[in-house]
Amino acid sequence: MSHGVALIGTGFMGKCHALAWRGVAPVFGGVHPRLEILCDVTQAQADEFAARFGFARGMADWEAAISDPAVDVVSITTPNGLHRPMAEAALRAGKHVWLEKPMALTLADAQAMAALAAAHPRQVTLLGYNYLRAPAFQAALALVQDGRIGTPLAFRGVYDEDYCADPALPWSWRMTHEGGGLGALGDLGCHLVSVMVALMGEVTEVTAMTQIAVPQRPAPDGPRTVENEDSALALIRFASGAQGSFATSRVARGRKCRLQWEVHGSDGTIVFDQENMNELWIHRAGEAGFTRHLTGPDQPDFAAFCPAPGHNFGFNEQKVIEARDLIRAIDGGVPCGPDFAEGVQIERIIHAMARSQGRPVRMEDMKHDAA
Amino acid sequence: MSHGVALIGTGFMGKCHALAWRGVAPVFGGVHPRLEILCDVTQAQADEFAARFGFARGMADWEAAISDPAVDVVSITTPNGLHRPMAEAALRAGKHVWLEKPMALTLADAQAMAALAAAHPRQVTLLGYNYLRAPAFQAALALVQDGRIGTPLAFRGVYDEDYCADPALPWSWRMTHEGGGLGALGDLGCHLVSVMVALMGEVTEVTAMTQIAVPQRPAPDGPRTVENEDSALALIRFASGAQGSFATSRVARGRKCRLQWEVHGSDGTIVFDQENMNELWIHRAGEAGFTRHLTGPDQPDFAAFCPAPGHNFGFNEQKVIEARDLIRAIDGGVPCGPDFAEGVQIERIIHAMARSQGRPVRMEDMKHDAA
């Protein structure tokens, strides 16, 4: 089955989606996206990127793009404030939605979006939690789910970068609640939550502290106040009885994409760091130490990219797998996620962290609270 | 000035102290310990170890050993339950005390010991927090204190081992409150606290969760209950305004001595892992990434052991530095620590963690509470 695609946005994630839509058929075969509409802010830009990205047409009017009859799926890669109106328009137009994270700026927005998605059960929604697609991550997840490290006892997770570490970095709207949501929790923390929930299951309680390391930043008219979080630390209780620690920072000097986690099981331990995303470290009871398992065709989905182990899988290629999962979900009903319903759970967790201020917050209460 | 030494205990730490007392003069020069009495449970054993460890005499009666006039300093390396009576006897006999951690089984005991030490201000007390002596740690500490990574913003600390990971490991008195104190928090956590406080300064609040991963363990008469903690996770507030995460486990499969920590400063980051204790990882603003600084004569105290960089410093050698610090404190009044007063602060922190059960505990309240 062929699927008409509209892609909205041509920035970091826009290009990443474009490469995914271009690569998914060559890599996997058996999928048939038609790259119909590329949507950017002006017609000229849209036309230019349509030509460059291999889309049939450029359009500046995203509402028209979404409602275009040639379009079956909409890739939304615009600034966070546009996620809700675009995703809702797409759902209402009967389209499948592939939306970058975070879902929205507020929890209420995210919940409204999930409610609308629930009302359109035949349309697939998928959020861009791409780190779930790395072959090493998928391999780790399979080990956990198959009980290869016994019962998961503890999770230790970190997602640190340093893109805001320099205090001379100018103030921007990304540093406000309204424009940038929860800061590091929204940019980075939600990715770590997606990974944590996939590995460990349902979260029942969080206790968190947050920090604004650089309270004011230079702006043309003098220093302005940073509103959202530079970093957050949390304790986690899981429904399974396991416990976890959680940390994220956008001011961690020298860290570039340190999405690093460990799962401690009763019979083994798995360790991963996205900065070396082709290495999975596994220890199982009785072994002499941790074994470095390089990404190769023995890990999920890698063989479609390359038949040779140790030939590195790249960040962008995660998105190709994501595109394939989306198409499979549309075609065959193979569930893929996180969809909007699961996305709301992720949002609840980071919002609970933002609210905690050192006190335990039960996830059950977040649900009622925001209902 | 020469100092007569009595060493009580010949186990893991007993041998470690013996090697330190044997090595300190050759390594550093200018120090003059006289190895007078080796104390073990029977006279035969004491004599045997006295000969082997190079002590002049063996004794089975520790009280006599402590009060022996030839003795100026007492090394106490016995099981935790004997720490208080031995340390107090030594203080009362006018001796300097070098005591292995944890100070005591209960916070009340530790506080009583500190009170007694305060009443003997001319006698030096030193607790065996040996990880503070590693050249790489000392180098890191100097970087932090000299402001080389700017203002410390966050601490991330872990101390994981797996010595209790196997559920088939038999029950022992170490797994009871009375015999083993706080479990992983007492065995491992207190070391991590010693490091954290040295790097980050005073702790004002902790919030912790603990876990007993293996609730019952085999005993000759059937399964018995494990009372103390297999693992703990905590959030930390520092007086400086910095925040921290803290984790320790004795059931972390594959971890052997993972005392791993990071200090995030406004201008740089330092990372260390005791399993590779000769590597210090440093990033400072403007550099391309983390630099691996191998232990060498440019780090404190290493040159006395070896003039060549990259020639590994070992675990036992930490204790030689500790012995030198103790002697210097006795001779010249150069303060060294943690002494009993600082040790109580460490104990308060781990006891606060043990009590927290997910609620914030102010360290101020621990002080009042236990006073």
Added chain:
Amino acid sequence: MSHGVALIGTGFMGKCHALAWRGVAPVFGGVHPRLEILCDVTQAQADEFAARFGFARGMADWEAAISDPAVDVVSITTPNGLHRPMAEAALRAGKHVWLEKPMALTLADAQAMAALAAAHPRQVTLLGYNYLRAPAFQAALALVQDGRIGTPLAFRGVYDEDYCADPALPWSWRMTHEGGGLGALGDLGCHLVSVMVALMGEVTEVTAMTQIAVPQRPAPDGPRTVENEDSALALIRFASGAQGSFATSRVARGRKCRLQWEVHGSDGTIVFDQENMNELWIHRAGEAGFTRHLTGPDQPDFAAFCPAPGHNFGFNEQKVIEARDLIRAIDGGVPCGPDFAEGVQIERIIHAMARSQGRPVRMEDMKHDAA
């Protein structure tokens, strides 16, 4: 300027070229490949892959494909024995040629191809030495060329894999001189030579030893003899006066893509390992140790793929840069390499190694010898 592309082959490297041709315009912009013909062994397969890879037409007749007027550039990814006839046909048809390595099964073939290329100076030839394109490699090369590590004194290079380590791996034509050329030297060693020559300049002499670790392998009709090299070791003299060591193996258990090298300069050292191709390790005089430089937008070409550092670059993406380089060479005369002339030098070096048998072989003599 737009360029019509024919791609011959759909295997490991065929798919890799397809992804490169698909990705090069979205990634870099300003390039305009037209994917005209996909060539495979049967018309059905060719049609299927043309649809999947996004080529306009499928063809089974490679000679027709090459001579097709819509085609400007030919990507050749077929088995090594077909490299010469296809490349020569393409050159004779006036087409630019992008050829996978090794150039050919024999040195004579390679030299003939280079001679033909020399006779078609307006057509670009490019060999698929993709490891030269990794951003970390390009960054390293720039450091060397800019004198940032002073005068290069020594090269240490290894390329190890284990795809033939299992003695139960059946015999195949790849293990014969006729079908598989020089074995590990041809499969892996030539890549390492490409890297070595780029970093260190002209080679004047090699001394090598080779080994067949598994002399016979199972075949349906009984054990058959392996003719070509499982591994090789060599000493290298460079025209600059620098010296080098060189090692390659296809039977190195546990190695997957260990193309690992060091350049020792008078003022610094650079270390790289393709298994962690996003890490470059740099030490410069006066620094405390080696710094880990993660691939990011500060390394050549990465920003076009991703604006964020530490977000891993992948093996396949090297080929996208290669495609861009080829197009730039065609369009603007920006030289790119290794072309066929440089490729012959690489071939001479590995053939010299294969012949050496422990005696020094002067590259000057290889030139005369094979002329």
Added chain:
Amino acid sequence: MSHGVALIGTGFMGKCHALAWRGVAPVFGGVHPRLEILCDVTQAQADEFAARFGFARGMADWEAAISDPAVDVVSITTPNGLHRPMAEAALRAGKHVWLEKPMALTLADAQAMAALAAAHPRQVTLLGYNYLRAPAFQAALALVQDGRIGTPLAFRGVYDEDYCADPALPWSWRMTHEGGGLGALGDLGCHLVSVMVALMGEVTEVTAMTQIAVPQRPAPDGPRTVENEDSALALIRFASGAQGSFATSRVARGRKCRLQWEVHGSDGTIVFDQENMNELWIHRAGEAGFTRHLTGPDQPDFAAFCPAPGHNFGFNEQKVIEARDLIRAIDGGVPCGPDFAEGVQIERIIHAMARSQGRPVRMEDMKHDAA
């Protein structure tokens, strides 16, 4: 049985021997060295170090020290030029000899020493190849010898440091043939040979190139010529049929003690780097990758130092094991090595490398040549 010890020298290796003699009884028990005489250049220095290192007497006359009836074993840690006269005096005086490497400045000297040792078969000789004693090395050796990685096929060895990398380092007698012997080959290369021969067995042929990276160095009276090697590269043939590569440098910027080697076996690979001497990396056929085996009580001799795994073993502690091995050899006839006979083989190999100049040198010829 008790053994009287004389130690000659108090520098880097002198202190290292002193610590070994002090530590060997506490660590291992069952050994009884008596520290009789400490020998240094003046009586005052000798007395001072005797007191500091715990020896009974200081002496300035090494010949008297060696012939003293209280002395059974002589530790020789003086500059290389004194090795032969001291070792020969000790042998003639009926003493056991523990000699630092390299044996002597010339091969002829080494051979004369070995001949004399052969004439005193009841006296033990031991050369200070301490890297053979690291628990991780011993564990690796056992794996190789027990066939756990199958048949050894190849050795890759490097020993790099950077102590002469700075061209501003002043000229010294260590840079002459007469005073410093073979340079990097003598300082570092012989250690790597000791490791290589232990792991791989007899060497039959070497082919080497050497390099003087800094031909002249500053001296008070103007630049002076460096005579011996800054680096060397070699190819090795082993009697077993295995092949090896070998590299050593004293001008490798950033390398501090990189004695790094790999053994490639038919069924597995072992990798070690002395800069992280507590990590052994092992891959065996069928495993997912390399496993990091931290030094612990499951490796030879470590338990005597520390019962806990992951608690780092140090460089100096290697020498404690060496002392124990020497005593065991004296007491019980347990052979230990390399003795002078084996030491000559090591010397032959590095001298063959120094002579090779790119041509194969058969070890058989070295034997005849120097006989």
